[in-house]
Amino acid sequence: MKIRPFRLALLALSLLIPAALAAVVLFLLIYAGPALGFNGFGFISRITWNLGDLYSDPVTTRGVLVPPGASYGILVFVVGTLLSSGIAILIAVPLSVGAAIFLSEIVPPRVRPVLSMLVELVAVVPSVVFGLWGIAVLVPFIGNILGPALSDTLGFIPIFAGGNSGGGYGLLAAAVVLALMITPIIATTLLDALMQVPKENRESAFALGATHFEVVSKAMMPMVRTTLIGGIVLALGRALGETMAVLMVSGGGLNILPSSLFSPISTIASFIVSQLDSAEGDPTNMAVRSLAEIALVLFIITLITNAGAKLLTSGLPHVHLRSKKH
Amino acid sequence: MSISVAKSTSTSAKTVRSAQELRRIVTSKIGWIACGIALLLVIGPLLDIVWVVAYNGFSAFRPSLFYSSTPPTGVGLWNAIEGTIVISLCAMLVAVPIGVGAGIYLSEYGNNRLGGTIRFLSDVLTGTPSIVLGYFSYIVLVGLLGWGLAAPAGAVTIAILIVPYLARITELALRQVPVAMREAGFALGATEPTVIFKIVMPGALSGVVTGALLALAISVGETAPLIYTAGFSAYPLDLSHPVHSFLTSQIGYLTYVIWSFIEQPDAQSHALAFAAALLVMLFVLAINIGVRLAVRRTKFV
Numbered sequence: 001m002k003i004r005p006f007r008l009a010l011l012a013l014s015l016l017i018p019a020a021l022a023a024v025v026l027f028l029l030i031y032a033g034p035a036l037g038f039n040g041f042g043f044i045s046r047i048t049w050n051l052g053d054l055y056s057d058p059v060t061t062r063g064v065l066v067p068p069g070a071s072y073g074i075l076v077f078v079v080g081t082l083l084s085s086g087i088a089i090l091i092a093v094p095l096s097v098g099a100a101i102f103l104s105e106i107v108p109p110r111v112r113p114v115l116s117m118l119v120e121l122v123a124v125v126p127s128v129v130f131g132l133w134g135i136a137v138l139v140p141f142i143g144n145i146l147g148p149a150l151s152d153t154l155g156f157i158p159i160f161a162g163g164n165s166g167g168g169y170g171l172l173a174a175a176v177v178l179a180l181m182i183t184p185i186i187a188t189t190l191l192d193a194l195m196q197v198p199k200e201n202r203e204s205a206f207a208l209g210a211t212h213f214e215v216v217s218k219a220m221m222p223m224v225r226t227t228l229i230g231g232i233v234l235a236l237g238r239a240l241g242e243t244m245a246v247l248m249v250s251g252g253g254l255n256i257l258p259s260s261l262f263s264p265i266s267t268i269a270s271f272i273v274s275q276l277d278s279a280e281g282d283p284t285n286m287a288v289r290s291l292a293e294i295a296l297v298l299f300i301i302t303l304i305t306n307a308g309a310k311l312l313t314s315g316l317p318h319v320h321l322r323s324k325k326h
Numbered sequence: 327m328s329i330s331v332a333k334s335t336s337t338s339a340k341t342v343r344s345a346q347e348l349r350r351i352v353t354s355k356i357g358w359i360a361c362g363i364a365l366l367l368v369i370g371p372l373l374d375i376v377w378v379v380a381y382n383g384f385s386a387f388r389p390s391l392f393y394s395s396t397p398p399t400g401v402g403l404w405n406a407i408e409g410t411i412v413i414s415l416c417a418m419l420v421a422v423p424i425g426v427g428a429g430i431y432l433s434e435y436g437n438n439r440l441g442g443t444i445r446f447l448s449d450v451l452t453g454t455p456s457i458v459l460g461y462f463s464y465i466v467l468v469g470l471l472g473w474g475l476a477a478p479a480g481a482v483t484i485a486i487l488i489v490p491y492l493a494r495i496t497e498l499a500l501r502q503v504p505v506a507m508r509e510a511g512f513a514l515g516a517t518e519p520t521v522i523f524k525i526v527m528p529g530a531l532s533g534v535v536t537g538a539l540l541a542l543a544i545s546v547g548e549t550a551p552l553i554y555t556a557g558f559s560a561y562p563l564d565l566s567h568p569v570h571s572f573l574t575s576q577i578g579y580l581t582y583v584i585w586s587f588i589e590q591p592d593a594q595s596h597a598l599a600f601a602a603a604l605l606v607m608l609f610v611l612a613i614n615i616g617v618r619l620a621v622r623r624t625k626f627v
Contacts, residue, residue, distance in 0.1 A: 006519050007435055013427030014436075017493060018447040020486050024454070024462040031465050098364025106358065107365075115369065117618075122372050124540070124610050126547025128584040129603050133375045135588050136382070180375075183368050213354035241455025243550035244585060269457045269550070276464070276554055288465075295461045299454060306453035310446075 025299070028292050035289035038064045039072050043293065046073020048255050051278065051287050058284045065284045072290040074297065079257055080265035081301070084171060084246065085239040087261075088178035093232060095179070096187035101216055103187075104194040116191065122184040131248030134177045139249055142176075143168025147262055162262045169251035172261040177245045182235035189231030193224035230313035237305040241298065243269040268298040376607070383604025386597035396560050396583060396598065403602055405562040405578040409477070412563070412572070413556060413579055414545040416481035417488065422538055425489045429496025429534075430522060436497070445497075448490040459486055460551030468555060477577045480556030484548060488541040495540065499533020500526055532620045539620070543613045547606060549581035558582045580606050 038061070052070030059068045103115060147163030154160040197220045205219035206212075221228075251264025252274055258265050266274065272291055279287035394402030428448075432441055463483040473479045503526050511521040527534070557576030564571035580602040587599040 004518070006517075007431075010427050010431035010435070013424050014431040014444050014493065016424050017428055017451060017490055018444055020489070021447050021451045021454075023466070024451075024459060024486075027466050027470075028458075028462055095364045095368050098361040099368040102358075102361040102365040106362070115365075117614075118369065118372060121611070121614055124543050124547070124614060125375070126549070126581055126584075126606055126610070128547075128549050128581045129375065129379060129607060132584050132588055132599060132603050133371075133378055136378055137374060180371055187368065211350055211354040213357040214350065217357065237453050241453075241457070243455065243457045244581075248585065248588070269455055272457050272461060273550060273553060276461075292461065292465060295458045299458050302453055302455055303450060306450065310449065 025296075028296050028299070032289050032292035032296055034064050035072070035286060035293045038062050038066065038286065039290060039293065043072060043074060043290075044078060044297070045075055046071065047075050047257065048073050049076070049275075050255075051282055054281050054283065064286065066286045067282060067284060070282075070286060072287070072293075074268065074271075074294055076253065076255060076257055077266050077268045077271045077294070078297070080171070080250070080253065081240055081267040081269070081298075083258060084174040084178060084250070084265060084267055085236055087171070087175035088182060088239050089232060089236055091175060091179035092183045092186055092235065096183045097190060097228070099183070100187045100190035100194060103191055105212065105216055116188070119184045119187055122181070123188075127181065127242060127245040128248070130177050130181055131245040134173060134245060134249035138176060139168035139173050141168070142170075142173050142262075147172075150261070159260050162260045168262075169249055169264060170253075170262045171250070171258050171265045173249040173251075174246045174265060174267070175261075177249055178239045178242060181242065181245060182239050185235040185238060186228070186231045189234070190224065190228050193227040194220060197223055226312060230309050233305060233309035233312060237302050237309060240267075240305060241269055241302050242267075243273055246270045247273055268294055268301075272298075379600060379603045379607050382597070382600035383607075386601040387604070391598075391601055395562055396578060396587075397595070399560045401594065401598075403580065403583060403598060403605070405560060406580045406583045406602060407605070408562050409556070409559075409577040409579040410546055410581075412477055412577065413480045413484060413552070414542060416477060417484035417545045418538070418542060420482060420485035421489045421492055421541060424485075425492025425537070425541070426496050426534060428489070428493035429537075430500060430527075432493060432497040433500035434522065434526075445494075448493055451486075452490040452494070455550075456487055456548060457550040459483055460554055463551065464554040474574060475555065475557030475576045476574055477556060477572050480552045480577065480579075483551045483555045484545045487548065487551060488544055491544065492537050492541050495537030496530075496534050499530040499537065502533060503529040535620045536617045539613045539617050543610050546609055547581060549579075549585055552579060553582065558586075 040062075048071050050069060050071045052067030054067050056068050058065040060066075061070075099119075103112060103119075107115060142163075147168060149163075150160045151163030155163070194216075201219055201223065202215055205215040210218065246267050247270035250266060250270060252270070253264035253266050256263075272294060276288070276291060279291055282288065390400075391402045391404070392407065393404055394400030395405040396403060399405070428444070432445060435441065436444065460483055463479055463486075467473045467479040467482060468475060507525055507529060508521055511525045516524070556579060559576040559578050561575075561578075563577070564575070583602040584599050584606070587595040587602070590596070
């Protein structure tokens with residue numbers, strides 16, 4: 001076999017990508033190693049995150065040195081992550097489906113590029129800018145108008161209670177900001193798919209006497225369902241890992257599970273940023289190691305989500321064609 | 327008698343059908359209105375974000391932003407602007423050769439199992455939350471390798487973040503170049519590097535430039551992976567010892583200003599946060615327009 005230096009050089013460059021990924025996983029795993037043993041499986045199910053008494057002499061617990069009273073549990077952050085992303089999906093899906101349908105069917109082709117460019121532009125707006133808008137506009141709106149209104153009318157349902165007291169920071173603010181950030185992902189995916197539906201399918205539905213809306217909802221939407229679900233899962237992956245925007249509006253809840261839409265929360269990602277400073281004060285380093293374990297948990301959650309999105313969309317054309325002829 | 331019964335059933339069937347028709351028409355109308363409202367609810371907040379940032383940002387705009395540093399050293403953003411430029415450019419210097427090289431490999435020689443694996447792992451890296459990469463760099467670059475909180479650790483973290491984007495966009499761009507053009511090059515006796523750099527790359531240049539610009543936009547907009555790798559400093563680089571200062575001192579960047587200054591109580595800090603947000607938004611907007619122009623210029627039919 002002939003040795004081709006040019007190809008080998010290119011191969012070496014491209015192998016740096018898997019190498020970087022492997023290094024990230026490996027070093028987080030090695031570094032979190034002692035924490036994995038100390039925290040055990042209860043890591044995910046414990047509610048309390050307590051660094052312990054950092055000023056006393058460390059004690060040996062379960063074979064490792066930790067500050068007395070240290071207990072690392074991340075259930076609150078896992079719940080906060082899943083809830084905020086889940087609610088964001090619940091808000092974003094109907095909005096982006098409606099927007100994509102309206103863009104593809106009603107908006108004149110000449111106006112469409114302008115609107116779709118605006119939607120695409122959002123995809124590159126940095127997440128701190130969303131957080132900034134959240135603090136400047138959304139949080140006061142929820143704190144002064146939406147929260148009291150929801151609590152006064154629906155306050156007998158526990159999840160809507162407590163809107164009058166908080167300043168607007170909390171689960172709902174985080175979910176709305178996340179929803180805004182992921183709407184363009186879902187909407188552009190769906191818009192692309194809708195534009196690819198063959199003319200014949202639309203026309204045959206019209207010929208059967210369907211109204212324009214029925215053509216879209218009953219003939220076109222079923223064809224793009226898989227793509228839509230793939231886009232939603234992709235957006236979910238983005239929402240789960242989002243850090244700054246959530247950190248800025250979520251209220252930073254600790255050690256208590258959220259009980260209503262207005263409860264302060266922390267997500268896994270925002271917790272890492274907000275806690276590293278205090279974790280560095282731990283002389284045994286166990287807090288920093290436990291944060292590495294959290295980062296691993298986040299990595300695994302997003303990996304599963306993105307793999308799911310990939311499985312849903314790979315090998316399938318954007319439009320699922322039912323007739324065998326195509 | 328029997329005729330009239332038949333007649334009445336047929337008319338009643340007709341009224342039933344028209345009621346159903348009416349329902350379908352009304353449902354469709356409601357559906358369209360709901361879709362229109364959805365579009366407004368999507369576009370409205372987005373326009374509001376642009377408006378809020380532009381209005382507050384331009385109100386806070388003054389020349390001192392560009393020569394004075396952030397408080398407590400000054401009343402501007404110069405240290406953050408400089409830091410963002412330094413970190414982004416260094417990240418691009420590291421990432422572009424790797425990303426473009428990987429993209430070339432994936433497009434030209436990657437149609438096998440190895441290529442598929444690299445592609446898959448590259449997608450995994452793209453999907454990895456940026457804070458996870460930042461935490462890795464904090465442990466390994468800042469701690470283990472002893473780089474400390476400084477521009478190099480921040481730039482390498484950003485580079486890890488953008489390499490997979492660059493690789494995939496480069497690959498897609500190169501695949502747009504017709505195979506016949508490569509064959510024509512080989513038929514003239516050109517070597518592989520010549521074909522790739524003299525024929526394929528020029529043809530795919532607009533795509534590669536698009537990828538690089540998008541990567542630049544990402545690196546300018548990132549915050550989370552920089553907080554514990556680049557740190558933050560209210561002082562610009564010490565220009566009397568630029569290399570030493572670059573390698574060892576913490577460095578400011580615009581997105582950090584947005585995040586931390588909006589949480590300060592005073593109006594001046596808020597104004598700086600909005601000014602920083604405006605600069606970042608203008609930059610991202612400029613890149614977006616640049617991308618559109620680049621894409622428009624060359625297209626293979």
